[in-house]
Amino acid sequence: MEKEHNTHLIPYGTYVLVWISLVSLTVLTVTMAGVDFGRIALFLALLIAAVKSTLVINYFMHIKFDDAIFRVFLFVALATLASIFILTSTDIFFR
Amino acid sequence: MGSATLIEKAENYLEYKAHKGIFAWLLSTDHKRIGLLYLIAMISFLWVGITLGFIMKLEMLTPDKTIVDAQTYNALFTLHGVIMIFLFIIPGIPAIFGNFFLPIQIGARDVAFPRLNLFSWYLYITGGLFAIASLFLQGGPIDTGWTFYVPYSIRTTTNVILPLLGAFILGFSSILTGLNFITTVHRLRAPGMTFFRLPLFVWALYATAWIQVVATPVVGITILLVVIERVLHIGIFDPALGGDPLLFQHLFWIYSHPAVYIMILPAMGVVSEIIPTFARRTIFGYKVIAFSSLAIALIGYFVWAHHMFTSGMSDTARMVFSLLTFLVAVPSGVKVFNWVATLYKGSIELRAPLIYVMMFIFLFSIGGLTGLVLGSLATDIHVTDTYFVVAHFHYVMFGGTAIILFAALHYWFPKMFGKMYNEKLAIAATPFIFVGFNLLYFTMFILGYLGMPRRYWSYLPEYQTLHIISTVGSWVLILGLIIMFANLIYALFKGKPAEANPWGGVTLEWTIPSPPPHENFDKIPNVTNGPYDFSHINETKDGKS
Numbered sequence: 001m002e003k004e005h006n007t008h009l010i011p012y013g014t015y016v017l018v019w020i021s022l023v024s025l026t027v028l029t030v031t032m033a034g035v036d037f038g039r040i041a042l043f044l045a046l047l048i049a050a051v052k053s054t055l056v057i058n059y060f061m062h063i064k065f066d067d068a069i070f071r072v073f074l075f076v077a078l079a080t081l082a083s084i085f086i087l088t089s090t091d092i093f094f095r
Numbered sequence: 096m097g098s099a100t101l102i103e104k105a106e107n108y109l110e111y112k113a114h115k116g117i118f119a120w121l122l123s124t125d126h127k128r129i130g131l132l133y134l135i136a137m138i139s140f141l142w143v144g145i146t147l148g149f150i151m152k153l154e155m156l157t158p159d160k161t162i163v164d165a166q167t168y169n170a171l172f173t174l175h176g177v178i179m180i181f182l183f184i185i186p187g188i189p190a191i192f193g194n195f196f197l198p199i200q201i202g203a204r205d206v207a208f209p210r211l212n213l214f215s216w217y218l219y220i221t222g223g224l225f226a227i228a229s230l231f232l233q234g235g236p237i238d239t240g241w242t243f244y245v246p247y248s249i250r251t252t253t254n255v256i257l258p259l260l261g262a263f264i265l266g267f268s269s270i271l272t273g274l275n276f277i278t279t280v281h282r283l284r285a286p287g288m289t290f291f292r293l294p295l296f297v298w299a300l301y302a303t304a305w306i307q308v309v310a311t312p313v314v315g316i317t318i319l320l321v322v323i324e325r326v327l328h329i330g331i332f333d334p335a336l337g338g339d340p341l342l343f344q345h346l347f348w349i350y351s352h353p354a355v356y357i358m359i360l361p362a363m364g365v366v367s368e369i370i371p372t373f374a375r376r377t378i379f380g381y382k383v384i385a386f387s388s389l390a391i392a393l394i395g396y397f398v399w400a401h402h403m404f405t406s407g408m409s410d411t412a413r414m415v416f417s418l419l420t421f422l423v424a425v426p427s428g429v430k431v432f433n434w435v436a437t438l439y440k441g442s443i444e445l446r447a448p449l450i451y452v453m454m455f456i457f458l459f460s461i462g463g464l465t466g467l468v469l470g471s472l473a474t475d476i477h478v479t480d481t482y483f484v485v486a487h488f489h490y491v492m493f494g495g496t497a498i499i500l501f502a503a504l505h506y507w508f509p510k511m512f513g514k515m516y517n518e519k520l521a522i523a524a525t526p527f528i529f530v531g532f533n534l535l536y537f538t539m540f541i542l543g544y545l546g547m548p549r550r551y552w553s554y555l556p557e558y559q560t561l562h563i564i565s566t567v568g569s570w571v572l573i574l575g576l577i578i579m580f581a582n583l584i585y586a587l588f589k590g591k592p593a594e595a596n597p598w599g600g601v602t603l604e605w606t607i608p609s610p611p612p613h614e615n616f617d618k619i620p621n622v623t624n625g626p627y628d629f630s631h632i633n634e635t636k637d638g639k640s
Contacts, residue, residue, distance in 0.1 A: 069281070080309050080396055087397060087415065088345055094409035 008065035111613035124209035130195030169238035176241025188361035202285025207278035218268035225261030229254040245332040273307025287622035299364025302392040314350035348399035356395040362499035373449040374441025387426035420470035447521035451502030458494025483543025513610040514590030527575025534568025
């Protein structure tokens with residue numbers, strides 16, 4: 001039905017760059033854990049994690065180069081997760 | 096629908112054997128054989144669940160001990176719940192009829208990942224064995240209720256970890272089946288089979304598969320957290336260790352409420368198949384029914400906390416979730432009205448599958464409407480954790496899903512086994528099931544309204560009359576089920592051969608022989624029109640008369 005899988009080749013250099021970025025961001029997360037950022041500490045940690053997962057999803061999981069339908073699938077999963085967080089917060093933050 | 100070729104002489108899937116003896120079943124990757132493997136396993140678990148329910152109802156004949164003690168009763172209602180929910184009704188229709196008919200209805204030879212499909216069945220059996228093994232090991236059967244609520248599930252000395260791991264493994268089976276179905280629908284549709292030419296059963300399975308894939312991992316993680324909490328005492332859920340027991344309830348229901356739609360959506364899909372066939376007309380509002388399946392799947396994610404209205408959640412959350420709960424009634428109502436509109440002025444043929452469907456519409460409507468009582472914050476406080484909830488749940492799940500599983504069994508039996516059952520006996524069983532069901536469960540609505548708490552082993556003497564009526568109802572219901580299954584089992588061995596299309600159906604499964612050939616189609620059909628076009632059949636019928 002839909003067209004066959006894309007066979008996009010990513011150069012090794014890109015993989016190495018992504019890997020270095022991931023390691024650097026991990027070092028940043030660990031370093032930041034030692035600094036008192038107060039209430040925004042969690043938000044910052046989650047932000048770095050989000051950037052890291054975006055890199056993994058796009059490059060290691062090839063979503064960047066795949067059919068649009070896979071991005072739709074991913075969006076559905078992430079939107080569901082976001083909705084679950086938001087709805088749970090109506091309990092957690094209003095108790 | 097389309098131009099599938101009849102291949103009367105091709106070897107049917109029951110005769111085709113890739114392996115010898117029992118391995119022809121245990122190693123088969125044929126979606127139809129795997130569907131039958133699930134059928135056998137699930138009907139077996141169903142009867143175990145029925146037996147446990149029968150003993151529970153017998154115990155309720157008198158206010159104090161009748162046949163079992165209180166601790167055994169706790170184990171009985173837990174196991175009845177675990178077996179019926181996790182081993183029968185969640186996997187039920189998709190695993191049996193989805194496996195068997197989804198590929199055929201879209202014009203494919205098998206599912207996208209046949210080996211993964213067989214692996215899912217093995218996971219299902221392994222999960223079931225874990226749950227059953229817990230009965231016989233030291234510590235005794237689990238007594239937490241099927242919801243495994245903390246902190247009790249962390250503190251009880253009964254066998255909790257084994258059935259929890261069983262549910263975890265069953266979750267993987269469910270995820271893999273869902274993944275297989277989504278891929279199959281996207282990749283293996285026959286030429287011309289666009290999304291809006293898909294039978295509504297396929298639409299329902301597709302929506303269900305998404306819930307299986309997206310929601311099930313949540314319960315998997317939750318189960319592991321309970322195991323970790325029990326073993327390592329970390330303090331995730333246990334308030335004594337600084338944990339939050341409501342967090343467990345949130346996580347549990349984030350899966351388990353969408354799971355209710357895993358149970359009911361495929362049943363709704365079956366209804367959308369049976370009604371056009373026996374009303375001899377196209378379904379009313381095809382696209383709206385298709386989209387209502389997606390809408391139910393979507394909204395079903397956002398209503399989980401209506402199970403927690405009295406558990407100490409914030410008032411804001413209670414109001415938000417109550418509002419969202421009412422929204423689910425809209426797509427559900429759309430379906431019911433469209434089914435009734437399809438029957439209106441149809442050329443109705445009252446055969447056994449349609450009688451089960453009509454029973455479903457009646458019972459499911461009662462289940463749905465009493466859900467509104469539970470969804471309203473004020474009335475929920477009066478009836479929550481009473482027999483009212485038990486009645487509501489059984490009207491929706493038994494009156495909804497299980498009754499439609501029986502309808503599907505009758506509707507597709509000739510296709511699956513190539514044999515016809517005794518129609519009169521099939522119809523004769525239905526009044527027993529209907530009357531028994533209502534005696535058994537409607538009395539529970541009244542008992543709950545009067546204040547009878549659920550899961551109690553003893554009760555006040557003034558409730559006894561209604562309990563007796565309910566118990567007698569369980570006997571009538573079981574009698575009906577025995578007649579129904581005996582008729583089908585007899586037909587398996589002695590039934591007359593079935594035609595390719597005994598009901599005059601128009602979806603693709605009716606264009607191939609009964610039972611279907613090993614790879615379904617000699618030549619993949621080219622689909623040229625929608626799934627419920629009866630114009631050709633009606634013209635032929637008029638021509639004859």
